[in-house]
Amino acid sequence: xxxxxxxxxxxxxxxxxxxxxxxxxxxxxxxxxxxxxxxxxxxxxxxxxxxxxxxxxxxxxxxxxxxxxxxxxxxxxxxxxxxxxxxxxxxxxxxxxxxxxxxxxxxxxxxxxxxxxxxxxxxxxxxxxxxxxxxxxxxxxxxxxxxxxxxxxxxxxxxxxxxxxxxxxxxxxxxxxxxxxxxxxxxxxxxxxxxxxxxxxxxxxxxxxxxxxxxxxxxxxxxxxxxxxxxxxxxxxxxxxxxxxxxxxxxxxxxxxxxxxxxxxxxxxxxxxxxxxxxxxxxxxxxxxxxxxxxxxxxxxxxxxxxxxxxxxxxxxxxxxx
Ligand SMILES: [Zn+2]
Numbered sequence: 001x002x003x004x005x006x007x008x009x010x011x012x013x014x015x016x017x018x019x020x021x022x023x024x025x026x027x028x029x030x031x032x033x034x035x036x037x038x039x040x041x042x043x044x045x046x047x048x049x050x051x052x053x054x055x056x057x058x059x060x061x062x063x064x065x066x067x068x069x070x071x072x073x074x075x076x077x078x079x080x081x082x083x084x085x086x087x088x089x090x091x092x093x094x095x096x097x098x099x100x101x102x103x104x105x106x107x108x109x110x111x112x113x114x115x116x117x118x119x120x121x122x123x124x125x126x127x128x129x130x131x132x133x134x135x136x137x138x139x140x141x142x143x144x145x146x147x148x149x150x151x152x153x154x155x156x157x158x159x160x161x162x163x164x165x166x167x168x169x170x171x172x173x174x175x176x177x178x179x180x181x182x183x184x185x186x187x188x189x190x191x192x193x194x195x196x197x198x199x200x201x202x203x204x205x206x207x208x209x210x211x212x213x214x215x216x217x218x219x220x221x222x223x224x225x226x227x228x229x230x231x232x233x234x235x236x237x238x239x240x241x242x243x244x245x246x247x248x249x250x251x252x253x254x255x256x257x258x259x260x261x262x263x264x265x266x267x268x269x270x271x272x273x274x275x276x277x278x279x280x281x282x283x284x285x286x287x288x289x290x291x292x293x294x295x296x297x298x299x300x301x302x303x304x305x306x307x308x309x310x311x312x313x314x315x316x317x318x319x320x321x322x
Pocket of ligand 1: 124125129185237238239
């Protein structure tokens with residue numbers, strides 16, 4: 001039994017080696033064939049096979065979403081980073097101080113060369129308060145056409161639109177918050193609260209102050225800008241109708257003085273109309289915490305820019321000195 005098995009075993013070993021040798025020859029032949037097939041292509045040069053000027057790929061429209069920890073149905077697709085039309089056909093270009101949640105630029109126009117800095121900030125509540133952005137654009141055009149309005153010792157910053165995503169989303173109550181659903185004027189790192197008593201406050205749609213103070217890219221852009229400058233006086237524009245609110249909690253003395261001076265030339269209410277709302281995390285309060293004299297100022301309605309009144313307000317701001 002043992003011997004027989006041994007004989008048939010050695011036959012099996014020979015057969016296996018034979019098959020192996022056959023397979024090895026096959027592999028060598030196959031490699032040879034592949035090599036002879038490849039070589040002509042390499043010799044001709046791969047790139048020479050593509051006619052000059054042929055696009056390598058078809059570019060897709062540049063629609064993208066920035067990553068977000070809180071995916072939100074409010075996200076507004078954008079086509080390009082520099083989607084905002086320049087306000088001035090000729091004249092100074094804005095500096096971009098940051099980008100919104102969906103990647104739109106926050107633009108600041110600068111006029112004048114003086115040391116004393118004053119600032120206008122518009123569009124905090126986006127498309128819901130679209131007329132504040134329109135007012136900023138009118139003022140930018142006016143100041144560019146009338147540079148003599150800027151005192152020689154002053155420099156004016158105009159941030160035309162803090163909330164471009166809200167403006168892009170809708171010119172209605174749906175355009176008020178940013179693309180994370182945050183009320184930006186509740187997100188600044190001063191007197192900040194995630195939530196607040198809605199009695200007397202704007203409450204047409206759900207919104208928050210953000211998960212933490214300064215959580216939003218729009219807020220951080222403005223915070224960084226204010227920290228890098230030394231702005232003496234600031235008007236944060238809103239609408240509508242409630243008047244001029246001094247910054248600070250409680251209201252800060254110099255900001256009360258500025259609010260009164262602005263109310264006098266605009267006829268906007270001062271003291272502002274008290275609806276019983278308690279405002280948390282506002283830009284004006286944050287600016288005051290940095291030593292800036294600041295007010296929230298509301299246009300008469302959601303439609304008009306009240307240009308002539310706000311040109312007078314601009315002159316008060318430009319002459320302001322702490
Ligand atoms: Zn507002």
